[in-house]
Amino acid sequence: xxxxxxxxxxxxxxxxxxxxxxxxxxxxxxxxxxxxxxxxxxxxxxxxxxxxxxxxxxxxxxxxxxxxxxxxxxxxxxxxxxxxxxxxxxxxxxxxxxxxxxxxxxxxxxxxxxxxxxxxxxxxxxxxxxxxxxxxxxxxxxxxxxxxxxxxxxxxxxxxxxxxxxxxxxxxxx
Amino acid sequence: xxxxxxxxxxxxxxxxxxxxxxxxxxxxxxxxxxxxxxxxxxxxxxxxxxxxxxxxxxxxxxxxxxxxxxxxxxxxxxxxxxxxxxxxxxxxxxxxxxxxxxxxxxxxxxxxxxxxxxxxxxxxxxxxxxxxxxxxxxxxxxxxxxxxxxxxxxxxxxxxxxxxxxxxxxxxxxxxxxxxxxxxxxxxxxxxxxxxxxxxxxxxxxxxxxxxxxxxxxxxxxxxxxxxxxxxxxxxxxxxxxxxxxxxxxxxxxxxxxxxxxxxxxxxxxxxxxxxxxxxxxxxxxxxxxxxxxxxxxxxxxxxxxxxxxxxxxxxxxxxxxxxxxxxxxxxxxxxxxxxxxxxxxxxxxxxxxxxxxxxxxxxxxxxxxxxxxxxxxxxxxxxxxxxxxxxxxxxxx
Amino acid sequence: xxxxxxxxxxxxxxxxxxxxxxxxxxxxxxxxxxxxxxxxxxxxxxxxxxxxxxxxxxxxxxxxxxxxxxxxxxxxxxxxxxxxxxxxxxxxxxxxxxxxxxxxxxxxxxxxxxxxxxxxxxxxxxxxxxxxxxxxxxxxxxxxxxxxxxxxxxxxxxxxxxxxxxxxxxxxxxxxxxxx
Ligand code: SF4
Numbered sequence: 198x199x200x201x202x203x204x205x206x207x208x209x210x211x212x213x214x215x216x217x218x219x220x221x222x223x224x225x226x227x228x229x230x231x232x233x234x235x236x237x238x239x240x241x242x243x244x245x246x247x248x249x250x251x252x253x254x255x256x257x258x259x260x261x262x263x264x265x266x267x268x269x270x271x272x273x274x275x276x277x278x279x280x281x282x283x284x285x286x287x288x289x290x291x292x293x294x295x296x297x298x299x300x301x302x303x304x305x306x307x308x309x310x311x312x313x314x315x316x317x318x319x320x321x322x323x324x325x326x327x328x329x330x331x332x333x334x335x336x337x338x339x340x341x342x343x344x345x346x347x348x349x350x351x352x353x354x355x356x357x358x359x360x361x362x363x364x365x366x367x368x369x370x371x
Numbered sequence: 372x373x374x375x376x377x378x379x380x381x382x383x384x385x386x387x388x389x390x391x392x393x394x395x396x397x398x399x400x401x402x403x404x405x406x407x408x409x410x411x412x413x414x415x416x417x418x419x420x421x422x423x424x425x426x427x428x429x430x431x432x433x434x435x436x437x438x439x440x441x442x443x444x445x446x447x448x449x450x451x452x453x454x455x456x457x458x459x460x461x462x463x464x465x466x467x468x469x470x471x472x473x474x475x476x477x478x479x480x481x482x483x484x485x486x487x488x489x490x491x492x493x494x495x496x497x498x499x500x501x502x503x504x505x506x507x508x509x510x511x512x513x514x515x516x517x518x519x520x521x522x523x524x525x526x527x528x529x530x531x532x533x534x535x536x537x538x539x540x541x542x543x544x545x546x547x548x549x550x551x552x553x554x555x556x557x558x559x560x561x562x563x564x565x566x567x568x569x570x571x572x573x574x575x576x577x578x579x580x581x582x583x584x585x586x587x588x589x590x591x592x593x594x595x596x597x598x599x600x601x602x603x604x605x606x607x608x609x610x611x612x613x614x615x616x617x618x619x620x621x622x623x624x625x626x627x628x629x630x631x632x633x634x635x636x637x638x639x640x641x642x643x644x645x646x647x648x649x650x651x652x653x654x655x656x657x658x659x660x661x662x663x664x665x666x667x668x669x670x671x672x673x674x675x676x677x678x679x680x681x682x683x684x685x686x687x688x689x690x691x692x693x694x695x696x697x698x699x700x701x702x703x704x705x706x707x708x709x710x711x712x713x714x715x716x717x718x719x720x721x722x723x724x725x726x727x728x729x730x731x732x733x734x735x736x737x738x739x740x741x742x743x744x745x746x747x748x749x750x751x752x753x754x755x756x757x758x759x760x761x762x763x764x765x766x767x768x769x
Numbered sequence: 770x771x772x773x774x775x776x777x778x779x780x781x782x783x784x785x786x787x788x789x790x791x792x793x794x795x796x797x798x799x800x801x802x803x804x805x806x807x808x809x810x811x812x813x814x815x816x817x818x819x820x821x822x823x824x825x826x827x828x829x830x831x832x833x834x835x836x837x838x839x840x841x842x843x844x845x846x847x848x849x850x851x852x853x854x855x856x857x858x859x860x861x862x863x864x865x866x867x868x869x870x871x872x873x874x875x876x877x878x879x880x881x882x883x884x885x886x887x888x889x890x891x892x893x894x895x896x897x898x899x900x901x902x903x904x905x906x907x908x909x910x911x912x913x914x915x916x917x918x919x920x921x922x923x924x925x926x927x928x929x930x931x932x933x934x935x936x937x938x939x940x941x942x943x944x945x946x947x948x949x
Pocket of ligand 1: 245340
């Protein structure tokens with residue numbers, strides 16, 4: 198089966214019965230496996246990048262093949278924030294609030310040049326990179342990034358989760 | 372506090388709709404005052420995507436600004452590219468070769484299809500018809516691949532140049548587009564069977580968000596929203612630009628000005644766009660795609676590498692502040708973008724950058740009429756009306 | 770409306786305006802995109818009203834309201850007594866399929882123009898935007914607030930003395946008081 202709990206090991210008992218039916222692992226790994234394959238993205242799409250994000254969700258590219266099809270427009274139900282598009286100083290408080298409303302652990306993808314660094318718009322109203330205000334886990338370059346890029350970013354987030362990495366947004370007490 | 376109090380007494384309720392709401396596509400915000408289910412007052416708030424395009428226009432070359440126009444109406448960037456360079460060319464007083472005009476028409480009409488398809492998908496999605504979204508994106512992807520082959524990008528095309536286009540069409544363009552437009556009516560019929568006589572769709576859009584034609588003019592509505600009220604006005608017909616006067620097509624109009632009519636008008640416009648594409652393909656003239664004037668369009672690569680004049684011309688156009696320099700003056704140029712009248716008002720001080728570039732966005736004025744359409748209606752109609760207007764935030768807020 | 774006609778005699782709108790508003794017209798011009806007239810601030814409203822209501826002209830559609838900051842355009846400044854701003858109205862007539870540009874010079878010392886919202890409801894947001902971007906107040910406007918920038922924003926971005934990258938608002942904008 199395609200179940201990969203990462204490091205799961207069969208207890209080799211004498212009977213063949215045990216071989217196929219018992220898996221041991223740690224609770225963390227099971228939880229991470231579950232998380233990884235059921236990402237619920239919250240699309241925060243504002244501008245052109247959002248159109249590419251829609252294309253990623255639609256028929257041809259179909260993000261659901263990669264285990265994150267349950268798009269939720271409610272931040273309280275999602276664990277992956279995809280910021281796609283330009284964020285102005287009027288919008289930033291909204292974005293921050295949405296980020297704050299998401300339950301932990303949460304991941305953030307900054308899609309496109311504008312969200313990551315302001316892109317071609319170095320103007321009076323545009324935030325030059327949302328990472329000044331919210332922690333970003335994966336950046337996607339491009340203006341707009343292709344749908345494949347977004348899929349790749351989601352998979353990177355999945356890898357991070359599988360690897361037990363802590364999201365940028367969580368401060369680990371030392 | 373005020374709102375809180377009234378809520379307690381059961382008189383009025385204030386509902387904050389957006390900016391992050393699935394039906395607002397990210398950036399629109401409407402504050403609704405409700406009495407039960409009916410809307411007493413709707414106040415749109417905007418500016419959440421304000422990017423400063425017009426200010427940027429005062430700092431960028433005329434050719435550099437094309438990049439910015441892509442990002443304005445990102446459903447149909449090619450129409451914006453077209454409208455903008457047309458304004459600069461008229462300011463310069465030049466006319467591009469026939470082939471270029473036809474290519475621009477081709478691209479503008481294909482992007483009208485792309486725009487209407489996305490509108491169709493999202494408007495239907497907001498009312499719960501998810502499959503339409505998938506169908507229309509399937510068609511859109513075909514268009515995307517045509518755009519990508521022609522311009523090098525799926526979405527941010529930056530295809531036109533002052534005095535021409537980036538490059539000529541690729542070798543298999545004719546075939547690809549013909550194939551697309553032969554299959555497209557079938558796809559459109561699919562949607563018709565899903566929506567047009569669908570009981571739910573009709574109930575939710577018929578008679579919803581109506582506007583009378585006098586009001587529509589008073590509010591400055593343009594494009595499909597204006598035509599849905601019964602006014603036959605299309606800038607492509609009224610003031611033909613480029614070579615639109617050589618195309619035969621019809622201007623579909625509605626009669627009630629409600630969401631359903633806007634839907635029908637847009638559906639029919641797609642058919643007409645296909646006709647225009649067909650004609651433009653059939654009659655596509657040969658010849659150069661750029662104006663011959665080396666002060667305006669880049670010389671051929673072989674010239675730039677092989678001759679000193681070519682190199683100088685190339686250098687001058689690329690060099691900051693030496694590019695295209697229209698004479699002192701001002702000009703307003705309107706084109707029929709998929710959403711309505713897209714105008715560029717350019718004031719030139721004779722230098723290589725515009726002195727003032729004003730964009731007259733269709734969405735801004737269309738969106739303004741929203742309270743008029745909503746007030747007195749039901750709260751659930753908000754989504755239907757908003758969807759039928761096709762407000763694009765990038766263009767609304769610039 | 771073919772070429773020869775318009776060359777032979779000036780367009781109807783210009784004739785009419787010269788008949789009725791000869792004193793108000795500061796300048797007029799036939800351009801590639803129609804007719805452009807410049808009128809004094811005090812007469813602007815009456816002239817626009819006339820254009821809209823006069824049956825023969827029928828400029829019922831207000832295309833656009835905007836402004837230009839002429840402070841760095843000497844050639845324009847000298848023409849109109851160093852008025853810094855020019856409020857620009859674009860009109861369109863469905864009857865004649867023709868466009869008209871009406872420009873109104875506004876001095877910085879008196880940044881007020883009469884609002885045309887009573888004539889065209891579409892002017893509402895356009896005037897708000899002009900107010901937001903240039904700081905020109907429209908008298909009689911029902912709801913003159915900022916439209917694109919946040920309410921607590923300082924300055925008017927499209928003025929020529931406002932820098933492209935802003936005055937540090939990108940870093941110092943107010944997170945808390947903004948109404949989200
Ligand atoms: S990165 Fe490019 S495509 Fe994406 S929002 Fe910015 S301008 Fe648009």
